[in-house]
Amino acid sequence: xxxxxxxxxxxGFEQELADWRGRYQAQIGEDPVVRNRSGIEIRPLYTPDxxxxxxxxxxxxxxxxxxxxxxVYPTMHRGRRWSQRQLIGLGTPEDxxxxxxxxxxxxxxxxxxxxxxxxxxxxxxxxxSSSLLGTCGTVVNTVSxxxxxxxxxxxxEISTALNDPSPFTLFAFLLxxxxxxxxxxxxxxxxxxxxxxxxxxxANHMFYRLSLPxxxxxxxxxxxxxQQQVPSWNAVSVVGQHMQQAGAxxxxxxxxxxxxxxxxxxxxxxxxxxxxxxxRRFTFFFDISISFFEEVAKFRAGRRLWARIVRDRFxxxxxxxxxxxxxxxxxxVDLTRQQPAxxxxxxxxxxxxGIFGGLQSMHTDGYDEAISCPTIESAKIAMxxxxxxxxxxxxxxxxDPLGGSYYxxxxxxxxxxxxxxxxxxxxxxxxxxxAVESGLVQGIIGQSALxxxxxxxxxxxxxxxxxxxxxxxEDVEPSPYRPDPIAMERLVADFLRHKEQRSKxxxxxxxxxxxxxxxxxxxxxxxxxVESAAAGxxxxxxxxxxxxxxxxxxxxxxx
Amino acid sequence: MSASVAAPPARxxxxxxxxxxxxxxxxxxxxxxxxxxxEVIYTPPWQSIDSVVNMAVQEDIEVIGLSSLxxxxxxxxxxxxxxxxxxxxxxxxxxxxxxxxxxxxxxLEAGVSNIFGxxxxxxxxxxxxADLAANTRSVRGxxxxxx
Numbered sequence: 291x292x293x294x295x296x297x298x299x300x301x302g303f304e305q306e307l308a309d310w311r312g313r314y315q316a317q318i319g320e321d322p323v324v325r326n327r328s329g330i331e332i333r334p335l336y337t338p339d340x341x342x343x344x345x346x347x348x349x350x351x352x353x354x355x356x357x358x359x360x361x362v363y364p365t366m367h368r369g370r371r372w373s374q375r376q377l378i379g380l381g382t383p384e385d386x387x388x389x390x391x392x393x394x395x396x397x398x399x400x401x402x403x404x405x406x407x408x409x410x411x412x413x414x415x416x417x418x419s420s421s422l423l424g425t426c427g428t429v430v431n432t433v434s435x436x437x438x439x440x441x442x443x444x445x446x447e448i449s450t451a452l453n454d455p456s457p458f459t460l461f462a463f464l465l466x467x468x469x470x471x472x473x474x475x476x477x478x479x480x481x482x483x484x485x486x487x488x489x490x491x492x493a494n495h496m497f498y499r500l501s502l503p504x505x506x507x508x509x510x511x512x513x514x515x516x517q518q519q520v521p522s523w524n525a526v527s528v529v530g531q532h533m534q535q536a537g538a539x540x541x542x543x544x545x546x547x548x549x550x551x552x553x554x555x556x557x558x559x560x561x562x563x564x565x566x567x568x569x570r571r572f573t574f575f576f577d578i579s580i581s582f583f584e585e586v587a588k589f590r591a592g593r594r595l596w597a598r599i600v601r602d603r604f605x606x607x608x609x610x611x612x613x614x615x616x617x618x619x620x621x622x623v624d625l626t627r628q629q630p631a632x633x634x635x636x637x638x639x640x641x642x643x644g645i646f647g648g649l650q651s652m653h654t655d656g657y658d659e660a661i662s663c664p665t666i667e668s669a670k671i672a673m674x675x676x677x678x679x680x681x682x683x684x685x686x687x688x689x690d691p692l693g694g695s696y697y698x699x700x701x702x703x704x705x706x707x708x709x710x711x712x713x714x715x716x717x718x719x720x721x722x723x724x725a726v727e728s729g730l731v732q733g734i735i736g737q738s739a740l741x742x743x744x745x746x747x748x749x750x751x752x753x754x755x756x757x758x759x760x761x762x763x764e765d766v767e768p769s770p771y772r773p774d775p776i777a778m779e780r781l782v783a784d785f786l787r788h789k790e791q792r793s794k795x796x797x798x799x800x801x802x803x804x805x806x807x808x809x810x811x812x813x814x815x816x817x818x819x820v821e822s823a824a825a826g827x828x829x830x831x832x833x834x835x836x837x838x839x840x841x842x843x844x845x846x847x848x849x
Numbered sequence: 850m851s852a853s854v855a856a857p858p859a860r861x862x863x864x865x866x867x868x869x870x871x872x873x874x875x876x877x878x879x880x881x882x883x884x885x886x887x888e889v890i891y892t893p894p895w896q897s898i899d900s901v902v903n904m905a906v907q908e909d910i911e912v913i914g915l916s917s918l919x920x921x922x923x924x925x926x927x928x929x930x931x932x933x934x935x936x937x938x939x940x941x942x943x944x945x946x947x948x949x950x951x952x953x954x955x956x957l958e959a960g961v962s963n964i965f966g967x968x969x970x971x972x973x974x975x976x977x978x979a980d981l982a983a984n985t986r987s988v989r990g991x992x993x994x995x996x
Binding site for chain 1 (some may be wrong): 867868871872873876877880895920922924948950967978
């Protein structure tokens, strides 16, 4: 922080700065402290007094080389646009298929699949109230459901993200259809987008299908299986998004995601896997809030810190293993039920922050997502938003275009320091697994959620249409998406017929083998999951079998 | 004690039924009610309708607050039916979260007292729960207050 060089390079700087400060204070009047969502105090002006660029090579460097602050690839979006990967999950497999094809025709370049909440709960479509089927995700319980979802979709050519928590039955179904279509598994590329069981336990989002220790083991089995048999598959996606949606600040979400990634890497190494090979396939998944500069800084800081952690904690120096590749999703928490069309503006800004943050893959929300799963109309607008940002706005011309901004670089440094501070108590607790088991992380996130809500209620955080600029007359709600109940009844009837008509013996033999592998403690169960699925076993049966062996997860409630 | 008997704190069950586990909203509302001095029984998500009815009996619940983000309100009418069959029709039930306008009538007709969507304030929710608790108590009679 020596001032002398600055005075030498910029004679008169100090005097001009003092002069501006005087004029600012004379004019501003009341000037309350401004803090961003991560609690960092934001000053009115940033100058070479805050960030000089004298650590350019150590802290920023060039795109495609550690510490990757300016991007993980040399060409970034100028060379390869981000994957336009909308989360899709609705209705029956046929409904899903129609939606996927429509979005691929409208600019999508990768796909994702969100299953129905019944799948997240670990049960089949015949075990829950039919009114809840397919409202927020697609009912996928068998290989044939997956086949219908991806009918006519070239699964060897496109990257597929499956929102598929442990024990990864959707992935098993995908491998099943690859086999049926004579596609070698080595050509299947994509991501297990919800493999991060820790984030599920933290954010309580969707499932407690297996116990915490059971989930830990199954994830390692999954990683190992993919390494050996499906090498282009990203078995780990660390989901900071869940934490932020549950209330974590941007810095907290990044910190907890990094702690989670450290935990998974430690676990893989403890099992005897090669750190470099494992880390090369790690990916991340984040939320993009509307706190624009903070989000850009969050991504840059996370990218830099992760590269340093891979080098310093794991002693891995291969740049490919230090790359912080991530998918990001515009934040649903920022969207409002009030005046829903305003959400299009919010989503655009969030997406812009993600693009400037250097993401590899993006989902933009539908403007009606504060009301329901997106309708086809809103899903098309969300895709068009990405198309406009990519093709019309000249955003891809320059790599890391905000890099070098005095403000953004200062903020990137500050958020990085904040993340490092947040990692310390997690390390002290013995790592993320222990910190989640004890409720430490959930407590921190709960406090942040409450504090944020209080800022909205007090009006300190303005939300247009919610606590200011309210307009009840204009407030017309779009119709929510609801699946066709007749199609859903037919799906359940077909499913019951499938269970009757399949080879009962074949299914039983493979499920017995799965139970045996699970009870063996040391055997990798994943091959048996794939075999069971191929033999016609259903999602619910596979989960039930593993629950019996590995235990059922009880949610941990932190007051 | 004194002649002006202070009402005992409302006994509220804050819970989620159905398939979804997003609990940010229910946790915040539970904190609000607790801070307002109410007795809050908070559960993890994914309660079965049976377990909600059982808890309502065992915990002497006066108001049930159900949180729904991802369409779980669609099974609330079934819960209302079961509460009535269990002789608990006096319990006030409110739903908070994401309930599209077009589905409000279905819930209100099933006996839900109030629906709080995005933008509902802490004060509105607390006032409503206090009223419903007072109502439940008056239906049940005042014999429990005699000590």
